[in-house]
Amino acid sequence: MYGTPRTRRRRRSSSPPSVPPFSGHWSLFRRCCAGDWGAMIDRMILRNDPERVRKAVAAKKCVCLLDEWLSMDERLRVASSEADGLRALRNSLSLRVSALKKAGQPAEEAMEESRATGERIALIERDTKALETSMLDIQLSIPNIPDPDVPLGGEDANHEIRRWGAPPVFDFAPRPHWELMKGVYEPEAAGEIAGSNFILFRGWAARLQRKLINWMLDNHHVAGMEEVWPPFLASRESVTATGQLPKLEEDMYRLERDDLFLIPTGEVPITNLYRGAMLSESALPVKLCGYTPCFRREAGSYGKDTRGLNRVHQFEKVEMVWLTHPEGSRNAHESMLAHAAGLLEHLGVHYRVLLLASGDLSFSAARCYDLEIWSPGQEKWLEVSSVSNFHDFQARRGNIRFRPDGGGKPMFVHTLNGSGLALPRLISTLVETFQRADGTVDFEGLLSRLVIPEKSGSAQ
RNA sequence: GGAGAGGUGGCCGAGCCGGUUGAAGGCGCACGCCUGCUAAGCGUGUGUGGGGUGUUGAAUCCCACCGAGGGUUCGAAUCCCUCCCUCUCCGCCA
Numbered sequence: 001m002y003g004t005p006r007t008r009r010r011r012r013s014s015s016p017p018s019v020p021p022f023s024g025h026w027s028l029f030r031r032c033c034a035g036d037w038g039a040m041i042d043r044m045i046l047r048n049d050p051e052r053v054r055k056a057v058a059a060k061k062c063v064c065l066l067d068e069w070l071s072m073d074e075r076l077r078v079a080s081s082e083a084d085g086l087r088a089l090r091n092s093l094s095l096r097v098s099a100l101k102k103a104g105q106p107a108e109e110a111m112e113e114s115r116a117t118g119e120r121i122a123l124i125e126r127d128t129k130a131l132e133t134s135m136l137d138i139q140l141s142i143p144n145i146p147d148p149d150v151p152l153g154g155e156d157a158n159h160e161i162r163r164w165g166a167p168p169v170f171d172f173a174p175r176p177h178w179e180l181m182k183g184v185y186e187p188e189a190a191g192e193i194a195g196s197n198f199i200l201f202r203g204w205a206a207r208l209q210r211k212l213i214n215w216m217l218d219n220h221h222v223a224g225m226e227e228v229w230p231p232f233l234a235s236r237e238s239v240t241a242t243g244q245l246p247k248l249e250e251d252m253y254r255l256e257r258d259d260l261f262l263i264p265t266g267e268v269p270i271t272n273l274y275r276g277a278m279l280s281e282s283a284l285p286v287k288l289c290g291y292t293p294c295f296r297r298e299a300g301s302y303g304k305d306t307r308g309l310n311r312v313h314q315f316e317k318v319e320m321v322w323l324t325h326p327e328g329s330r331n332a333h334e335s336m337l338a339h340a341a342g343l344l345e346h347l348g349v350h351y352r353v354l355l356l357a358s359g360d361l362s363f364s365a366a367r368c369y370d371l372e373i374w375s376p377g378q379e380k381w382l383e384v385s386s387v388s389n390f391h392d393f394q395a396r397r398g399n400i401r402f403r404p405d406g407g408g409k410p411m412f413v414h415t416l417n418g419s420g421l422a423l424p425r426l427i428s429t430l431v432e433t434f435q436r437a438d439g440t441v442d443f444e445g446l447l448s449r450l451v452i453p454e455k456s457g458s459a460q
Numbered sequence: 461g462g463a464g465a466g467g468u469g470g471c472c473g474a475g476c477c478g479g480u481u482g483a484a485g486g487c488g489c490a491c492g493c494c495u496g497c498u499a500a501g502c503g504u505g506u507g508u509g510g511g512g513u514g515u516u517g518a519a520u521c522c523c524a525c526c527g528a529g530g531g532u533u534c535g536a537a538u539c540c541c542u543c544c545c546u547c548u549c550c551g552c553c554a
Contacts, residue, residue: 077510077511080510080511080523080524081511081512081522081523083523084510084511084512084522084523084524085522085523087522087523087524088522088523090534090535091522091523091535093534093535094479094534094535095479095480095535096534097479097534097535098479098480098534098535099479101479102479107534108534110534111533111534111535112534113534114534114535115533115534117534118533118534118535278470278471279470280470403470403489405489406489406490407489407490407506408490409508410470410507410508
């Protein structure tokens with residue numbers, strides 16, 4: 001139904017050497033040399049419309065060496081065209097050698113010329129290879145271009161689209177969750193086990209989290225998404241494909257010995273499920289969802305919103321990942337947003353939708369909505385979902401394509417993902433929303449909101 | 461971790477005692493023919509990417525790509541080395 005996720009034999013590649021020579025990965029390197037993948041942005045855009053890219057980079061407050069790239073591109077084209085000519089010469093010489101030998105005639109002259117040509121080729125190749133490596137490094141560090149309707153600016157320029165519901169009203173002073181969850185949320189214990197800013201739930205908090213995960217996944221299932229339970233570690237190549245690398249290496253946990261990363265989001269393994277895939281057009285859209293823990297070092301973020309469950313090193317999340325036809329991604333983005341918001345509406349939580357400004361967009365995103373819920377105990381908005389459209393950015397990096405019905409060139413899919421939803425902030429807000437005057441929580445009332453949706457006919 | 465077998469086009473699968481093999485054959489797909497419809501059948505075509513000439517998006521030429529990287533050679537899918545992945549068996553273990 002979803003087509004073959006990918007052909008196994010094609011996508012595997014060599015391991016990186018112990019010290020990767022560039023911030024990407026060997027297979028990306030190969031792709032870059034062979035074609036247009038590995039680059040986030042269509043190479044033709046870089047070449048023919050560098051101004052557009054320059055603006056996008058600035059809007060995202062990123063830095064990249066676009067001018068260097070352009071001059072290297074210039075040099076590369078000259079060099080590789082020269083090498084191409086020499087290879088053509090060598091090919092014809094080899095053919096002549098073959099013909100001469102078959103005719104029983106001496107071929108030493110042609111062999112010698114071919115050998116000399118080969119040496120010249122090798123010389124040029126040394127240069128082009130170095131160029132390509134540097135160019136790929138730059139290409140991988142160029143962020144995606146924001147959509148035209150994305151507001152320019154930083155966090156302050158985020159545009160509130162709408163609000164739903166109203167803040168809960170109490171006839172007492174509402175408490176923050178860390179007071180309400182004494183005994184079931186024990187950061188000190190987590191600190192003893194792993195370190196500060198980890199979560200340990202027990203009792204009803206642990207049960208609540210599990211039930212919420214189930215409930216969300218069941219919702220997605222009914223909405224036609226296929227559930228995925230992926231690995232929670234991912235390779236350098238995978239993390240580069242979704243665009244966390246090279247920029248966010250310092251923000252991820254890395255297993256030195258194996259060069260594996262603890263996934264910062266389910267987006268990484270679930271999107272990479274289709275890396276290298278050639279889908280049929282009729283298989284689109286592919287709609288996936290899955291539960292994963294998310295690991296983030298949150299380097300340099302201490303002291304910022306760190307109280308309670310707001311910012312932690314490991315949190316649980318249910319993620320939606322969709323692959324769509326390029327022409328369908330805009331609508332799919334709205335649809336995914338509506339689906340995530342629908343969860344909040346079932347829970348009766350006051351929320352608002354933000355269209356993120358360019359400076360607040362993630363590296364890979366072209367357009368992103370944030371869903372924020374109102375925390376009555378802390379009296380502030382908390383992000384519980386980011387719903388992003390990446391266009392073909394990740395698909396290029398991961399080489400996820402489809403073949404149009406009726407033949408034609410393969411095209412890159414568009415990828416989207418969105419939290420549905422992240423748990424710690426949801427839990428803290430629910431607890432604060434369902435609190436009673438005596439400091440207890442109406443757990444049963446909360447659970448009554450978690451109605452299991454009706455099963456759809458087709459199991460996926 | 462040890463031993464063995466593998467990795468070829470959208471898919472399956474030959475080639476693997478080096479030289480029109482970018483790669484047989486099949487499937488799928490596209491176009492055409494045929495049958496009153498459908499199915500079957502027949503014919504033709506059909507990889508990806510880069511670069512050049514050209515038209516304006518018809519054509520044509522060159523190059524690269526048979527898991528990845530390196531080596532041997534005038535010439536490598538074919539021989540050698542390293543690595544990755546898959547499968548089977550053994551060991552270990554939740």
